[in-house]
Amino acid sequence: MPELPEIETVKLGIESTVLGSVITSTKIFRRDLRFPVDKNFEKLIINKRVLSVGRRSKYLLFFLNKKTILVMHLGMSGKINVSINGVSEYEPSKHDHITMSFDNGVFLIYNDPRRFGFVETIKGDLADYKRFKYMGIEPLSKKFDALHLWSKIKNSSRVLKNIFLDQKVVAGLGNIYVSEALWDSQINPKRTGKKTSLADCKKLVVSIKKVLEKAIKYGGTTLKDFRQIGGEVGYFQNKLQVYGKEGEACCRRKCKGTIEKAVISGRSTFYCATCQK
DNA sequence: ACGAGAACCTGTTTGC
DNA sequence: TGCAAACAGGTTCTCG
Numbered sequence: 001m002p003e004l005p006e007i008e009t010v011k012l013g014i015e016s017t018v019l020g021s022v023i024t025s026t027k028i029f030r031r032d033l034r035f036p037v038d039k040n041f042e043k044l045i046i047n048k049r050v051l052s053v054g055r056r057s058k059y060l061l062f063f064l065n066k067k068t069i070l071v072m073h074l075g076m077s078g079k080i081n082v083s084i085n086g087v088s089e090y091e092p093s094k095h096d097h098i099t100m101s102f103d104n105g106v107f108l109i110y111n112d113p114r115r116f117g118f119v120e121t122i123k124g125d126l127a128d129y130k131r132f133k134y135m136g137i138e139p140l141s142k143k144f145d146a147l148h149l150w151s152k153i154k155n156s157s158r159v160l161k162n163i164f165l166d167q168k169v170v171a172g173l174g175n176i177y178v179s180e181a182l183w184d185s186q187i188n189p190k191r192t193g194k195k196t197s198l199a200d201c202k203k204l205v206v207s208i209k210k211v212l213e214k215a216i217k218y219g220g221t222t223l224k225d226f227r228q229i230g231g232e233v234g235y236f237q238n239k240l241q242v243y244g245k246e247g248e249a250c251c252r253r254k255c256k257g258t259i260e261k262a263v264i265s266g267r268s269t270f271y272c273a274t275c276q277k
Numbered sequence: 278a279c280g281a282g283a284a285c286c287t288g289t290t291t292g293c
Numbered sequence: 294t295g296c297a298a299a300c301a302g303g304t305t306c307t308c309g
Contacts, residue, residue, distance in 0.1 A: 034285075058304095074302090075304080076286090077301085115287080167303090223301080265281075268301090
């Protein structure tokens with residue numbers, strides 16, 4: 001489910017509710033998530049204050065005092081639900097794995113049916129965090145430009161679909177937004193890195209930023225599971241141009257093509273072979 | 278050293 | 294209708 005825009009949507013929603021609050025209690029109903037929840041997890045976060053909330057790629061970060069960072073990942077099907085007025089008599093629903101109470105009455109529920117997500121804490125410097133060590137650039141950062149991208153891909157014989165799913169190249173794109181950004185650039189997902197020019201990279205960078213920013217503006221994409229923190233769906237699924245649209249007419253002006261689906265690197269990929277070259 | 282493919286897990290949709 | 298297979302937004306591990 002959640003790619004960069006979905007996590008950013010959650011981050012923006014959660015920030016205003018927990019910023020400056022102290023975690024008063026936490027309960028773990030299942031510890032066997034993608035990685036087992038550390039046995040000291042509760043101890044490590046309780047009585048700590050949220051100094052800020054952040055996001056890196058698809059990871060949600062709670063910067064707590066005493067240099068502790070709480071990391072949450074939502075995997076494919078994860079959700080975070082927040083109620084502002086607390087909850088009395090809480091009974092966990094199916095796939096609720098973790099809850100957290102804050103001193104301002106906020107109650108947070110981490111729910112993930114497939115358990116591909118996880119939570120963990122790290123101490124000290126983010127740069128040393130093992131999952132970020134080899135992670136690629138943030139696509140919405142200023143440093144992500146055509147030259148940067150070109151340097152990463154110009155010698156690669158992999159296809160662009162595959163390259164953009166690789167978090168070591170650009171961090172935060174997933175299966176939906178790769179298809180959308182390639183369509184927006186009019187570049188074929190089967191093109192190799194080697195055959196991608198600097199001028200193409202310019203287009204790709206513009207499209208990636210444009211698609212991600214627009215998706216954030218619309219509160220992310222809800223195909224099935226994704227919810228904003230109050231339970232509302234996102235709205236970007238109404239703005240998708242190719243993802244899930246196999247057999248439909250390409251909606252680019254003057255293009256008479258039809259959207260095709262191909263499995264590339266094991267993932268469904270949607271594109272228009274007529275206008276994406 | 279790298280890249281493709283499998284694996285992780287549950288729920289829903291598709292096809293026979 | 295019923296059941297089995299395929300498929301789903303991500304990441305990590307194994308194997309060639």
